[in-house]
Amino acid sequence: MAAVGAGCEHYVRGCVLKAPCCGKFYVCRLCHDNKENHQLDRFKVKEVQCAKCKQIQQVQQHCRSCSSVFGEYYCDVCHLFDADKKQYHCDKCGICRIGPKEDFFHCSKCNLCLGLNLQGNHKCIENVSRQNCPICLEDIHTSRIGAHVLPCGHLLHRTCYEEMLKKGYRCPLCMRSALDMTNYWRQLDDEVAQTPMPTEYQNMTVExxxxxxxxxxNVQFHILGMKCQSCESYNTALDGKNRVQVQQQQR
Known part of the structure; x- marks a missing residue:
């Protein structure tokens, strides 16, 4: 059980929540879920305990006994107490988001709040945030970590996206390029031109x-990469028959 105190590693607050599921007191639902074998339903929380005077009371923003403020920001739906981070509650998402609200819009098809710079400028995938992050396999919709929208429309946690770019450039779900690779493709053009293939491969074409x-x-085979004749991307793959043929010639 968490000690009664003002806040935790997740939130800054002056109260602890009484978990409706087990009756134990925790600073937040995340602290609860990390200790217990079940999850705390934030929407069902009915009581809190003041960190200052220890009064147990109905959930609200201020202590009814000592008038302490439990959170600069308080949501009566999510029962979220925290420092002011320009949060706002999105009825369509069903949870609170970090704002400011005027910098975001709710995409009805994606069912997610996105930055205004993406309004009319992203590929929609229905209920995309209801899928787990393909990198860490953790929930995206309710995560405290912001989501990054890839050009293909898939979502990753922002931190997972940054780690992914250290090892690759493709969406782990659909394999499309996750960022603009144009400059790199032009560099690869030069490398391909300066790297002749062995004689046995020089007239070999593959699909x-x-x-x-x-x-x-249908392009000439090259070990460094083969460029799409339609969009000039090197994010390409041999079909199965060609892959076997290349492997046989390499032996």
Whole structure:
């Protein structure tokens, strides 16, 4: 059980929650879930305990006994107490979001609040935030970590996206490029031109499938990469028959 105190590693607050599921007191639902074998339903919380005077009372923003403020920000739906981070409650998301509210809009198809810079400028995937992050496999919709929208429309935690870019550039779900690779493709053009293939491969053509635009192309095989003839991306793959043929020639 968490000690009664003002806040935890997750939130700054002056009260603890009484978990409706087990009756124990925790600073927040995350502290509860990390200790127990079940989850605390934030929406069902009915009582809190003041960190200052220890009075147990109905959930509210101020202590009815000593008038302490439990949270600069308080949501009566989510029962969220925290320092003021320009939070706002989104009825369509069903939870609180970090704002400011005027910098975000709710995309009805994605069912998620997104930055205004993405309004009319992103690919919608229905209920995309209701899927777990494909990197860490943790929930995205209710996560305290912000989501990053890839050009393909899939979501990753922002921190997972940053880690992904250290090892690769493709969406782990659909394999499309996760950022603008144009400059790198032009560098690869030069490397391919300056790296002749061995004689046995110089006249070898293969069929490739582009992960970025889904077009098929017949191109000359090159070990460094093969460029899509439609969108000029090197994010391509050999089809199964060509892969076997190349492997046999390499032996």
């Amino acid at each position: 490739i499938l582009c992960n970025d635009c889904s077009a098929r192309s």
